[in-house]
Amino acid sequence: MEPQQLDLFANSPIDANRANRPETLSMGANALMQWKSRIFTHQQRVRESTPPQQTALFDIAPAHCDPDQIDPLALQLQSMSFYRMPASCPGEACLYFVVDSAAGLILYVGETCRSNKRWKGIHDCKNYIDSYQSLHCQYGLKTAVNIAFWWDTPVQTRPRQQLEQALIQKWKSPFNKECWQRWGQPFG
Numbered sequence: 417m418e419p420q421q422l423d424l425f426a427n428s429p430i431d432a433n434r435a436n437r438p439e440t441l442s443m444g445a446n447a448l449m450q451w452k453s454r455i456f457t458h459q460q461r462v463r464e465s466t467p468p469q470q471t472a473l474f475d476i477a478p479a480h481c482d483p484d485q486i487d488p489l490a491l492q493l494q495s496m497s498f499y500r501m502p503a504s505c506p507g508e509a510c511l512y513f514v515v516d517s518a519a520g521l522i523l524y525v526g527e528t529c530r531s532n533k534r535w536k537g538i539h540d541c542k543n544y545i546d547s548y549q550s551l552h553c554q555y556g557l558k559t560a561v562n563i564a565f566w567w568d569t570p571v572q573t574r575p576r577q578q579l580e581q582a583l584i585q586k587w588k589s590p591f592n593k594e595c596w597q598r599w600g601q602p603f604g
Contacts, residue, residue, distance in 0.1 A: 443602050445555040451590075452519055455599060458588055459522055463487065481570060483582040488513035488522045491564035496545065498563060499535035507531030511566040511580060514541060514591065516548075518560035523548070524591035527580040529573065531565065540604070544591045547603040 443451065491513065507530045514524035524541050528534035535542070545561055552559045570576045584592045590599040 442554075443551060445557070448551060448555065448557070448602075451599065451602065452521060455521055455588070455590055456519065460520070462586060463489070481568070481575070481579050483579060483586055486511070486566055486583065488515060488525070488564055488566070488583075488587070489517075489520060491566060493517060493562040493564050496561055496563055499532065503532040505532065507533060508567065509569055509571045509576060511569050511576070511583065513564045513566070513589075514545065514561065515564060516559050516561050518558045522587045522589050523561070525580055525583045525587060525589045527569070527576045529571070529576075541591055544603040551603075 493515065496514070507528070509529045510527070510531045512526050512528065512531070512534075513522055514526075515522050524544070526534070526541070549559050549561060569579060581594075583589075584594050588595045588598055590596075591603065596604070
């Protein structure tokens with residue numbers, strides 16, 4: 417009898433467990449609805465609350481880039497396939513918001529200096545949207561994921577990024593990595 421090398425990992429219990437486990441964990445319908453409800457409750461509270469007004473001794477012109485003056489759910493919505501449309505220029509600086517208008521949720525806040533180019537390449541949010549919509553489809557739940565643009569943003573990168581961060585912190589948009597600790601990362 418010829419000696420054979422033992423394979424320590426061939427039939428181990430770890431492999432058996434791995435074979436029985438689905439590739440990705442799926443959120444149940446109730447968990448999905450509760451997840452969305454928590455986000456909706458936070459964002460609705462933000463929308464309905466009056467931001468604190470700072471008093472001043474002198475009249476100060478209000479900043480046009482005040483995050484408290486930007487309501488992503490009130491902006492004009494566009495199809496998520498907007499970036500596939502022919503464009504004659506690379507676009508302009510803007511903030512953009514991925515929203516599920518069926519649920520009244522702001523899912524993602526982003527900024528770019530080239531509105532027509534940012535989504536043409538790799539963007540992690542595309543994968544989150546696909547997973548989000550697939551899960552809703554699996555449970556027969558309605559979604560209406562669109563994008564909205566806010567064009568009156570600073571052209572300079574640093575102030576635009578600061579405004580983006582202020583809006584992410586305000587709305588706690590679940591697809592932004594800054595909010596994963598709060599909402600989890602079920603679609604990443």
